[in-house]
Amino acid sequence: MQVQDTDLKLLRIFETIVRCGGFAAAQPMLNIGASSISEYMSQLETRLGLRLCERGRAGFRLTDEGAELHAAAQRLLGAVDTFQMEAGTLRNQLSGVLRFGMIEATLTDKYSPLPTAIREFGQMAPDVRLHVQIDTPGSMEQHVLDGRLHLAVGPFPAQIPGLDYLPLYREEQGLYCASTHPLYERASGRVPLSVLSKQRLAARAYLGSQELKLLHMTEAAASVDNVEGRAMLILSGNYVGFLPPHYAQPWVDSGLLARIDPEHYVTHLDFQIITRKGAESARVVQAFSNQLRAAARKVSRTARSSK
Known part of the structure; x- marks a missing residue:
């Protein structure tokens, strides 16, 4: 044809x-x-x-x-x-369609550079049309590799050949349980690993092994790729699981969730920009990548100064 x-x-x-x-x-x-x-x-x-x-x-x-x-x-x-x-x-x-991938549930993170970068890039390149795709890290890697996306932002713990990975920013992750969970009343105090290891974990599919190792568990009771699905499982009261504090905060404020022993059970996701290795990036792609990194530096300075 x-x-x-x-x-x-x-x-x-x-x-x-x-x-x-x-x-x-x-x-x-x-x-x-x-x-x-x-x-x-x-x-x-x-x-x-x-x-x-x-x-x-x-x-x-x-x-x-x-x-x-x-x-x-x-x-x-x-x-x-x-x-x-x-x-x-x-x-x-600077014109054309820029195909950009990102994971969900990042908008409430004060350290996320995405809103700032998109605003300033839009002012700098008004003739560029953004095509935004919300997806899982694994799918975004595949779509950048095969050309369906020009670049993507997310946590990519298992780097694969054929892609370039540029550090962007870090997102905190806390361990949570629901108000109907047995650990809820003691969540703010010290919860030993011997107790946690007996709980049912709702794990992230792409980070399950890391979470299991951290909590001394042998297997996850449930696995889900997206934040909303994991929050739903945790809110059921049947599971504990990691969530970004900025995302979980409304449920914490309403008493539906509690963060478990935040001093000891904290981890981070490192967000990166991925592009296809060896490909000569169009100037639009390079410009947006540069804007993302500049916005990350600006947002980080603002957040630190407000503490």
Whole structure:
């Protein structure tokens, strides 16, 4: 298949539909009606000779071929976006689409440089459109490797070949239990490892072994990739688990959570910027990476001075 301009338009519509989870949810993003979206999808399926998705009363679902094409389309569109950014650079202009990945539940962290960096980058490069993807660390690494993302920010404890890792900032992690958990009443005091090691841990899938070692446990009772899922398990009263204090604070204030022995059970996540190794980064990507690091330094100085 020889890719033409109309194909790129159809693939962008398809990518938006998948990202939004269906035709109806994609309408506001695409600013077109359901009948037009359906017609565009029919055109793409006819062009490819494939059935890409099931749609109807049962809901939206990708076929196996649709899932494979979606991954290929993301790689292609990422390459097109990179080309557009590099072409803009030749005109001494920061423009194009920057595909950026990050993990969830960072907004309430006063040490996170992301809001500051995005604000200042937007003022510096108003012609650049940010495409933000919220994902797990492992998925972001894969998507930077295959070109679906230009760069990503998150904790990446097991560095993999093919990526460059730049330190950005550190996030504190505390151990928590719910008000219905047996440890709640004694959480603020000393809780020995002999007691903790008998509790049920809701671990982070990408850091489970480190948490188990820290708490002298042999296995986790539950494993979850995202912060919200882990908080839900902890709030059930059946588990203990690590959360960022900035995220847990509202539940602590309302009495639903307590931090367990904060003097002894504290750890950190080191956030990094990842880009593909050996790839000549477009000036837009370099500019955003530089803005992230500058914002991290600025936010850190502000936070220290406010103590």
